[in-house]
Amino acid sequence: MWALAAPMIASNLTVPLVALVDSTVAGHLAHAGQLGAVAVGSAVYGLPIWIFGFLRMGTIGFAAQAGGRRDGDALRRLLVQALGLAVGLALLTIGLALPLLGPLLQLMKPSATLDALTRSYLQIRLFGLPAALMNAALAGWFLGMHRPRLALRVTVLTNLANIALNLLFVLGLRWGVPGIAAASACGEWLGALAGLAAIRGQLQRFPGHLHPSALRRWSAWRPLLGVNRDILIRSLALQGVFFAVTVLGTRLGDTVVAANALLLNGLMVAAFALDGLANAVEALAGHAVGARDGNALRRALVVAGGWSLLGSLAFALLFALGGHAFVDLQTDIAPVRAVAYAYLPYLAVLPLVGVWSYLFDGLFVGATRAREMRDTMLFAGAAFLALATALHPLGNHGLWLAFLGFMAVRAGAMAWIARRIAHRGGWVAQAR
Incomplete structure (x- = not known):
């Protein structure tokens, strides 16, 4: 129980860390508009992350049941489905969000400076959305496979990369708010790549094959x-x-x-x-x-x-x-x-x-x-x-x-x- 629970408790408690690091770095920039842009941008970016939280919860049960049956085929199919949904939903969100940023921000009636900085932050940060949603799907799959430490490893790597890149981009290169967004997006992609790299070792425990024909059937997705x-x-x-x-x-x-x-x-x-x-x-x-x-x-x-x-x-x-x-x-x-x-x-x-x-x-x-x-x-x-x-x-x-x-x-x-x-x-x- 604790071999599974302890890493997940640690991972859960680090959930707000990316936003905390971003706001802390922004809080040490020149003016309040920069902090406000990061706060507003993080809140808007967090909406699809929260809405698509089912990518983790919906994957855990199916992965755990397939692992209990020792069904390597089902584990491979589920992994492709979960990652495919993550990427598809991310691209759909980006396609809708970019043209809607203007009207959405106007509803908040920000100042001209806050509007420009928030747009810049979100336009860069959204490129990390596919990685963030893939991380959610991978976390569910890893936990279902009884490998919570892999999910924790991805989270820790994402947060450490975000901190290091914030120091480089913002304090070193003086990129300001765009640098904060770029650091977060790059951190999410590094975490996703680490998670994808760990997949092969986990699949070796469950021999099986991926059958593309199954992915074309509605019954496999329903x-x-x-x-x-x-x-x-x-x-x-x-x-x-x-x-x-x-x-x-x-x-x-x-x-x-x-x-x-x-x-x-x-x-x-x-x-x-x-x-x-x-x-x-x-x-x-x-x-x-x-x-x-x-x-x-x-x-x-x-x-x-x-x-x-x-x-x-x-x-x-x-x-x-x-x-x-x-x-x-x-x-x-x-x-x-x-x-x-x-x-x-x-x-x-x-x-x-x-x-x-x-x-x-x-x-x-x-x-x-x-x-x-x-x-x-x-x-x-x-x-x-x-x-x-x-x-x-x-x-x-x-x-x-x-x-x-x-x-x-x-x-x-x-x-x-x-x-x-x-x-x-x-x-x-x-x-x-």
């Missing part, structure tokens, strides 16, 4: 595309809930929405760390389903459930005992601090409630049951809206109670569906 579609809908619904929390908090005042944002940062830190255990479950559950090994599946869930409980307890204690320090690290604005302190108990409870949905996500992803993930997320999102409406008179307390209810309903609905599947013959018996 399962992967169906899972990716459902994961996309699920992710959009999840982000919709977070967006609703921000919008509803905004209506309660600037201080409230700022305090809520600080507390949600704590939830994101806990989620990134606990997701490492969910990633391990994805790989182990998928392998067990592919091998039709019910005992291995139960062991994975029991061990991951125990460690997830301990991890959530640790974060609950961290926020309960050190919550004031966590808030103080993020702001020195006294009114925001005071409001955040008042709602810290909700943050302390959240890891204990939310961890179970992360665990079930791992099970459903590994078993390639994205449809059930989609349905439970939509149901939980509807429950959040109902609770937020009913509890509106309680103000921000009602909003936090509605969010806690959303996390509880999400976990409960997934547990109920998991139990139904088990009663119908078991996850392993219904492997697809």
Whole structure:
């Protein structure tokens, strides 16, 4: 479990590092417009990265199941499909984004300097998008193959290359904002090349052949595309809930929405760390389903459930005992601090409630049951809206109670569906 989880926890926690390095370098340039351009450009560039996050999640389960069956042909076909989708979606995005940059930026009404610098940043940074999406697909494939250290290696190489090239292009060659974009794009391509170079060694463990004729059949694409579609809908619904929390908090005042944002940062830190255990479950559950090994599946869930409980307890204690320090690290604005302190108990409870949905996500992803993930997320999102409406008179307390209810309903609905599947013959018996 920890051989899989530890590298993924480390990898998850480095996710925001590229944007952090870029903004830090930009923050030491001559004027604020340069930092603003990198901030806006990174936010726009991050949209397709987030939207196409299914390239990783959708690949893990199929790769793990093929590995459990020792099916080298399926592993090769899946790899080509995932990389093909990554490149195709990247080229489509670039083709749409370049002509739409002008109208998109005009919606933000930037200054002339900010507009020009942001365009320059994005026009260069987008050339790294194919590599970034390939890295996501490769990360899913490597984790499904029980090789999380390869995914971590690619992430570390990408980040180190980004740091080194930022120093060269920006501080050495004085390229400014274009240099920051070029450093990030080059780092992503170096990471992708390292990942592609590692493929051959992994395939040697699973003898087989790639059959081009299979790639021309719709039946070979339908399962992967169906899972990716459902994961996309699920992710959009999840982000919709977070967006609703921000919008509803905004209506309660600037201080409230700022305090809520600080507390949600704590939830994101806990989620990134606990997701490492969910990633391990994805790989182990998928392998067990592919091998039709019910005992291995139960062991994975029991061990991951125990460690997830301990991890959530640790974060609950961290926020309960050190919550004031966590808030103080993020702001020195006294009114925001005071409001955040008042709602810290909700943050302390959240890891204990939310961890179970992360665990079930791992099970459903590994078993390639994205449809059930989609349905439970939509149901939980509807429950959040109902609770937020009913509890509106309680103000921000009602909003936090509605969010806690959303996390509880999400976990409960997934547990109920998991139990139904088990009663119908078991996850392993219904492997697809």
